Amino acid sequence: MPKKIRLGIIGGGGDSLIGVLHRVASFINDNYEIVGAVFNPDYEQNLAFAKEIDVPTDRIYKDFDTLVEEELKLPEDERIQVCSVLTPNFLHFPMAKKLLENGFHVICEKPMTMNYEEAKTLQEVYERSGRVFALTHTYTGYPMVRQMREMIKDGALGKIHKVDARYYQGWINTVIHDKEKRSTVWRLDPKKAGISSCIGDIGVHASNLIEYTTGLKIKSVLCDFNYLYDDNQMDVDGTVLIRMDKHVKGVVRASQVATGEENGLAIAIYGEKGAFRWEQEKPNFLYKMSDTEPLQVYKPGHAYNSELSLKASKIPAGHPEGIFDSMANIYLGAARAIRGEAYNDGEFPTMKDGVRGMNFIESTVASHKQGNVWVNLD
Amino acid sequence: MPKKIRLGIIGGGGDSLIGVLHRVASFINDNYEIVGAVFNPDYEQNLAFAKEIDVPTDRIYKDFDTLVEEELKLPEDERIQVCSVLTPNFLHFPMAKKLLENGFHVICEKPMTMNYEEAKTLQEVYERSGRVFALTHTYTGYPMVRQMREMIKDGALGKIHKVDARYYQGWINTVIHDKEKRSTVWRLDPKKAGISSCIGDIGVHASNLIEYTTGLKIKSVLCDFNYLYDDNQMDVDGTVLIRMDKHVKGVVRASQVATGEENGLAIAIYGEKGAFRWEQEKPNFLYKMSDTEPLQVYKPGHAYNSELSLKASKIPAGHPEGIFDSMANIYLGAARAIRGEAYNDGEFPTMKDGVRGMNFIESTVASHKQGNVWVNLD
């Protein structure tokens, strides 16, 4: 008998975009109820936001540590079961770690940690904990991404020969071209934002999507970053040559200075028998290509789709679902895991995706810094 | 101070598609809480569904009349404020009427009533009631539809000369081509489904969208239906020549036998200075055309959009929102009205849209039955 899972939220208050995305995603499939939170480091704002969205204020805590402490005092069947960690990047690691160590399940925004070392540490904690850990690589929740994965697994492309992924945005232009702004914004400050801006923030979505859909692992990378200005310390654009298992080669392209691009994530997977193309901004169209047959366009909700894909759409074909629905599918997968139900490996990204991601990011940075040489991932 | 609005749901239980659409839409902007319901005419199933989605069962009623009766016994600040009516078509009118008469606000699925006469009656009840009535013409909730409306209002197209709307689906093919099925399915039984299948169910969305975006009224129609088989009593396809205010002519095309079409609603509005095209299946792309300038593609979330459009998207450009988000915008507008806040005329469809719609449907049926002649709307 399903019963709503008790959800705690850390961060995501006020006008936070990530806040509304997670909150809505948690609601969509009737699986979660927000029972406690630290929406904001400022306690007054925290309470005010709770009232604004009509969450009872009795379990709105003054800070993260208090939340953990107080919740642990509650009986297990009242206690928060899972926390969504939506705080600034550098807090993901310590918070996720403490939550797992204290028996909470965790849904964590990306990047999972600030570096690969932390990621491996967190992985150890996770493995000992027996808890569920979901990393919100949101784009793996789209029905057509899942369809691609399942069809590749079923051999629709035959042996894969080439992959090509792109994640182009233009939003950082207003910052990077302004000397004052680029030297002060936290996004371009390695101490605050981590070792990479462009690959760390978006390139890693592309690499994750490649591994998610093909089931192959990236083995080594050769990367060239673009900083645009000499006084800028963070990559705002990068191209990564990749080599994967089974002699597959490919490229990951990421940019935050691709003027006019909004959220241009796209992948193409080419195999011996066919190929796939998919674009995030038109998420409900999956293109299957062949050298000999007409191109086919798969769409969600049709009986020809795989079960994993069908479970990721709620209403009939032709009614577009979007990114909130995609994130909701990840929350749905996590809910099944939290309840101890059987679930498919592709239903939500996990700790291993987070560890792979940090390994990828650090390797690209190393490759660039060492003069665009090949660097192996673990 | 916002406080969640107490929502009752009538219908929409089990696997109901309309149920999940409304439920999610009510959650999305943190405005509503489901406090009471009659999800299902079978009381056991009703209770079971409430448990499944974890709604407290103490205000799950055995039927609609009991819901009204029992809720009225509750103090006003605990009582359901608004009911979503998601029942079969013929129940919309009596339920909405009784709800309004008893002081409840109403969110009602379409068609609002079974005929124009009922619609006018309901309008009178509504006007006396002082309550909010929202009709869920879902497609008016899309940010780009709202952008179109605002730009037209601001004169972007100059005088309008021509409109063209299409709503093509293919889903009824599996029913209509089967002699047995087409004579037994309730969808094609005028006693159960009303006087029109194709225009009543989908054509009216197209006519509504034309009036919503242009601000003009349809004055007369000339319609040719297609029944496909002699033993079929309901239109499954129809083309409607229309004449609007200010000498605007146009066409509304609707079909349920347009094989392979999913939910193909699209409109084009041509004016002296420019034109718009928009398609429901790619809802985040609005095409603005000109005889002399490059075509422009508007997308949600950009600062160049109108306020009405911007309020209808939650996150930055390039992150696709879909039909759940569109419906959520209608719930958002209704929430503002229910709370007594000021709201824009375009924030949700109202009683007048419902009355217009029934007037349109009846007029097309009359036109066809009288031999494809012009019939005036009121």
Next chain:
Amino acid sequence: MPKKIRLGIIGGGGDSLIGVLHRVASFINDNYEIVGAVFNPDYEQNLAFAKEIDVPTDRIYKDFDTLVEEELKLPEDERIQVCSVLTPNFLHFPMAKKLLENGFHVICEKPMTMNYEEAKTLQEVYERSGRVFALTHTYTGYPMVRQMREMIKDGALGKIHKVDARYYQGWINTVIHDKEKRSTVWRLDPKKAGISSCIGDIGVHASNLIEYTTGLKIKSVLCDFNYLYDDNQMDVDGTVLIRMDKHVKGVVRASQVATGEENGLAIAIYGEKGAFRWEQEKPNFLYKMSDTEPLQVYKPGHAYNSELSLKASKIPAGHPEGIFDSMANIYLGAARAIRGEAYNDGEFPTMKDGVRGMNFIESTVASHKQGNVWVNLD
């Protein structure tokens, strides 16, 4: 042994757009040589143009009658074999008639005649003549239009249920909205341009394409024109309800005031087993739809295409061919007929297409003038 066909050109001199289209089309498949012409009614300009495009001037005649007279004096194996008639509309009929009566083959621009009566007269002359008559309904030359025709003939759609064709342009806006211009331009003068502007010029392409691809005939029409201004005598927009053989219903929409539309010809054919959509502005993409399978996109040059389609493209898939190539395919078909080779019915439009077209145009005008009533075609 192929040997270039001796081609005469009437009209199409100077900057004539139709001139360059026909001239290039005649060259493309190495089938024609221009040996004589009256490019221009002004003899000096006629000669100058011949020199400009390097056609020998010895058979550049001062007028059409002289061309016929002088060519008839030449031995048959030197004489012009076929004339392309590219003159103003009202001259098509008398010139085509005289050419056929004197033993010349004819390639004729559309509209074939000024009215249906002339069309029937020309048909009689043609039938007696034993000559080839090709009407340049250019759009039937596209490989994907031909593919659609062949697949429909082979039953890919099953029984057809509905057709929808559109031809929207915006070019007349600059004329129609100017009181001075609209009363003086020949295009809107019924004495010079014929009984219909919009349907006569472009609507008839849409009706032709429907009959070409489906093999069905339009039996009756109900039409509503739009003149926009009371002082304008010619339709600049029209919507035509149609009924075809075998109980097929549909709609033909045409407009010259569809602001921002360039050359927006598009058709959709819906059948029991599948459907097709095609748009002239993206001519190399043919969409095949199904209720149960992924949408398929056919493109020219692939082995999966029919022979009629494959013969209409010259180079491998992915190298776009356009409207010159489409017209060239009609010239190619005509060349095969002129040489007495066997040819497929779909290789070029003929006299019967011209007669059908005039019948369609007159019927729509009659329908509108009689108050939007059904008018039967022959």
Next chain:
Amino acid sequence: MPKKIRLGIIGGGGDSLIGVLHRVASFINDNYEIVGAVFNPDYEQNLAFAKEIDVPTDRIYKDFDTLVEEELKLPEDERIQVCSVLTPNFLHFPMAKKLLENGFHVICEKPMTMNYEEAKTLQEVYERSGRVFALTHTYTGYPMVRQMREMIKDGALGKIHKVDARYYQGWINTVIHDKEKRSTVWRLDPKKAGISSCIGDIGVHASNLIEYTTGLKIKSVLCDFNYLYDDNQMDVDGTVLIRMDKHVKGVVRASQVATGEENGLAIAIYGEKGAFRWEQEKPNFLYKMSDTEPLQVYKPGHAYNSELSLKASKIPAGHPEGIFDSMANIYLGAARAIRGEAYNDGEFPTMKDGVRGMNFIESTVASHKQGNVWVNLD
């Protein structure tokens, strides 16, 4: 007074695809007449083809050397003025060289030579000759490519920050995956096809298009090839990191094993003020992007286009022109140069494009062979 230019053709007989492309392109603007040829190394087939396409056989020569010898005996005003060299790759250099040395203008297929050394030699011959040399980088003939070039030159993008070009095809799959075929086909034999398959054949189009549109030069490359099989000696896929003038970085991606891709050439140019995207398979759509304004779609034939673009389209907007028309624009530019008329730098690709191309190809091969290191171009 224009007078048709006397054209000789070397190669391109029979079913040659490149043959029909050049022949049609030469006809399209009424500028050229084929007066002599060696269509085929087999003299009988050569003559037969000339008869088939109705070229007089008196100047059909038994081989290239005879053509040169015999034509030189003719008076200058009868002699072939320009030769199109359409022979296998390894013959381009010796033929073009001999033609230039003997006073003929040359239109040459690509690759211009087998290596960079030959290219530089040819350049010296060319510079001494005073003749016109046009290299048929066909894609620079498209109106929208030319529009991009002109708008970039006029500053529409501001400072350029990033370029991304792709040329993906799948045609070699049927060869490469077959052990027998891949070891015998001339395409994958370095002695016959040159040092590179994928970059040499198609990658160089992408690099040329980048330099053509931006006016910037590629300064260095780092390349990773994919051979797919150990026994294959030629690249069938490659990704090239590039660095250009003015600190612009970018990537060129080329593949012949991108299953299902037809002729997928596409470029994107990102600058401070805006960006362009263009795809060869939809050549009449040019996308101009901005961070703050709606995306704009430029199309050929509109008054808003530059003169260079407008001269490259023949008929009004909305009538698609294709690759034959694009190649015809290059022939048109060459005709203007041959006649000694003033012409714009962008009207046809020249010797310098050929030299740059060979420099690019050799540098990518060197980069790959040296272990994916940066290699500078001259």
